[in-house]
Amino acid sequence: xxxxxxxxxxxxxxxxxxxxxxxxxxxxxxxxxxxxxxxxxxxxxxxxxxxxxxxxxxxxxxxxxxxxxxxxxxxxxxxxxxxxxxxxxxxxxxxxxxxxxxxxxxxxxxxxxxxxxxxxxxxxxxxxxxxxxxxxxxxxxxxxxxxxxxxxxxxxxxxxxxxxxxxxxxxxxxxxxxxxxxxxxxxxxxxxxxxxxxxxxxxxxxxxxxxxxxxxxxxxxxxxxxxxxxxxxxxxxxxxxxxxxxxxxxxxxxxxxxxxxxxxxxxxxxxxxxxxxxxxxxxxxxxxxxxxxxxxxxxxxxxxxxxxxxxxxxxxxxxxxxxxxxxxxxxxxxxxxxxxxxxxxxxxxxxxxxxxxxxxxxxxxxxxxxxxxxxxxxxxxxxxxxxxxxxxxxxxxxxxxxxxxxxxxxxxxxxxxxxxxxxxxxxxxxxxxxxxxxxxxxxxxxxxxxxxxxxxxxxxxxxxxxxxxxxxxxxxxxxxxxxxxxxxxxxxxxxxxxxxxxxxxxxxxxxxxxxxxxxxxxxxxxxxxxxxxxxxxxxxxxxxxxxxxx
Numbered sequence: 001x002x003x004x005x006x007x008x009x010x011x012x013x014x015x016x017x018x019x020x021x022x023x024x025x026x027x028x029x030x031x032x033x034x035x036x037x038x039x040x041x042x043x044x045x046x047x048x049x050x051x052x053x054x055x056x057x058x059x060x061x062x063x064x065x066x067x068x069x070x071x072x073x074x075x076x077x078x079x080x081x082x083x084x085x086x087x088x089x090x091x092x093x094x095x096x097x098x099x100x101x102x103x104x105x106x107x108x109x110x111x112x113x114x115x116x117x118x119x120x121x122x123x124x125x126x127x128x129x130x131x132x133x134x135x136x137x138x139x140x141x142x143x144x145x146x147x148x149x150x151x152x153x154x155x156x157x158x159x160x161x162x163x164x165x166x167x168x169x170x171x172x173x174x175x176x177x178x179x180x181x182x183x184x185x186x187x188x189x190x191x192x193x194x195x196x197x198x199x200x201x202x203x204x205x206x207x208x209x210x211x212x213x214x215x216x217x218x219x220x221x222x223x224x225x226x227x228x229x230x231x232x233x234x235x236x237x238x239x240x241x242x243x244x245x246x247x248x249x250x251x252x253x254x255x256x257x258x259x260x261x262x263x264x265x266x267x268x269x270x271x272x273x274x275x276x277x278x279x280x281x282x283x284x285x286x287x288x289x290x291x292x293x294x295x296x297x298x299x300x301x302x303x304x305x306x307x308x309x310x311x312x313x314x315x316x317x318x319x320x321x322x323x324x325x326x327x328x329x330x331x332x333x334x335x336x337x338x339x340x341x342x343x344x345x346x347x348x349x350x351x352x353x354x355x356x357x358x359x360x361x362x363x364x365x366x367x368x369x370x371x372x373x374x375x376x377x378x379x380x381x382x383x384x385x386x387x388x389x390x391x392x393x394x395x396x397x398x399x400x401x402x403x404x405x406x407x408x409x410x411x412x413x414x415x416x417x418x419x420x421x422x423x424x425x426x427x428x429x430x431x432x433x434x435x436x437x438x439x440x441x442x443x444x445x446x447x448x449x450x451x452x453x454x455x456x457x458x459x460x461x462x463x464x465x466x467x468x469x470x471x472x473x474x475x476x477x478x479x480x481x482x483x484x485x486x487x488x489x490x491x492x493x494x495x496x497x498x499x500x501x502x503x504x505x506x507x508x509x510x511x512x513x514x515x516x517x518x519x520x521x522x523x524x525x526x527x528x529x530x531x532x533x534x535x536x537x538x539x540x541x542x543x544x545x546x547x548x549x550x
Contacts, residue, residue, distance in 0.1 A: 007218035020178035029070025044159040045175025048213030063118035129161035177212025197232040243278035265356040279348040296320035449513035
């Protein structure tokens with residue numbers, strides 16, 4: 001006899017053998033037991049969760065002569081029929097290849113013939129969403145009022161593509177993804193029957209990779225048994241068959257990303273590639289690993305969420321504590337995009353290398369996700385800078401005088417402290433000041449208008465339609481010194497965002513009465529010392545490029 005695949009040999013024969021779908025099995029068995037059998041069913045769910053298998057068991061159970069608590073008795077004349085004789089009662093139709101109107105017309109003619117034996121003729125239509133619109137319309141009337149001896153079971157992985165007119169005529173059952181624990185336990189039972197040696201960790205890893213599909217798990221296990229015939233199957237051997245790296249490789253690459261060590265990342269990728277690993281699958285594992293780290297960093301009780309060993313769980317928890325949640329979300333977003341692009345790429349290695357290098361060029365463990373977090377990181381870096389680190393310039397000989405001669409009646413309500421610190425006016429000759437202002441605009445009027453702007457600085461910032469300018473301009477302090485309107489920033493991150501908009505700000509000042517007043521945006525340390533903090537700017541030039549802040 002020719003070899004039969006493991007998932008075919010281990011297919012459940014009765015309801016009690018179906019795993020992970022107790023809510024469906026119990027309902028179907030109850031209908032058979034009570035005689036409340038519907039004429040049409042819709043089985044929905046992802047691949048390998050037991051839709052077709054359950055449909056076949058149900059098709060036999062409704063014809064069983066002596067059902068036991070709604071399940072097959074296994075000993076009556078009908079249950080004893082060979083599989084080839086069941087084809088006269090149970091019809092399996094592949095809608096992917098029989099999706100035309102003519103196929104449905106033939107079916108409509110056949111349903112009126114009585115079954116040669118048994119009570120019901122059962123039509124199982126697999127991947128029913130593949131039927132054409134015309135075929136669905138041709139099926140509607142028969143589906144709504146079929147002969148009493150006919151039952152339709154429609155199976156699909158994409159229920160959203162089923163017309164509502166068909167959907168409403170069926171009893172719907174949603175098949176769940178089978179849990180990792182349930183799959184591993186079932187595989188263990190099968191291996192005992194098959195007299196094969198497979199470790200528990202290997203079964204657990206296969207169950208995780210199967211992603212809720214029992215058929216996928218059995219197919220993967222079948223590959224491993226064929227590759228290592230007669231040997232004990234371990235987790236490492238399963239990883240070799242699947243072209244995956246062991247869990248230590250995931251932790252090593254994560255540590256290299258934390259340390260922003262591009263060279264180490266490339267070494268690990270090269271090692272995985274040279275050993276024949278599937279880099280696309282490796283990227284998926286990294287994405288799942290960062291998902292685990294993110295959950296471990298966010299949730300206290302993770303025992304019920306993770307399907308990993310206790311040792312690996314402790315390693316995940318320890319590694320999650322060495323970074324923050326924003327960095328982990330950045331890693332998840334990067335690898336999620338990477339996995340999507342790898343599906344259509346010819347060279348997976350290049351994409352993986354570039355993704356890791358890009359992550360290493362950001363702020364590492366504190367890498368922000370959006371613009372606000374980026375600026376926050378820049379502010380924190382700038383906050384660590386002190387004026388003592390900058391060479392102190394020589395004392396300036398310029399003479400300025402602080403005057404508060406703006407009439408209180410003309411100034412809008414504002415913070416008194418801001419007003420006291422805001423007005424520093426030039427002591428240049430009246431002739432020069434008069435020449436620099438439009439005709440009919442005296443220096444006193446100019447100072448009064450500037451005082452109004454400074455007093456209502458928050459309102460001035462809100463006047464901009466650009467939300468970014470509004471946000472960061474509110475964090476600055478205005479000062480009028482030596483005929484120049486200074487916008488003082490406490491962090492270099494704010495300065496780098498505001499500076500490109502100097503012309504827009506100057507135009508707004510002119511519209512508010514401060515005609516032709518030159519402005520400049522600078523750091524507070526630069527304003528107070530009169531120097532230029534070049535070292536900080538140089539240090540952050542690469543960061544600005546990495547974040548593409550102009």
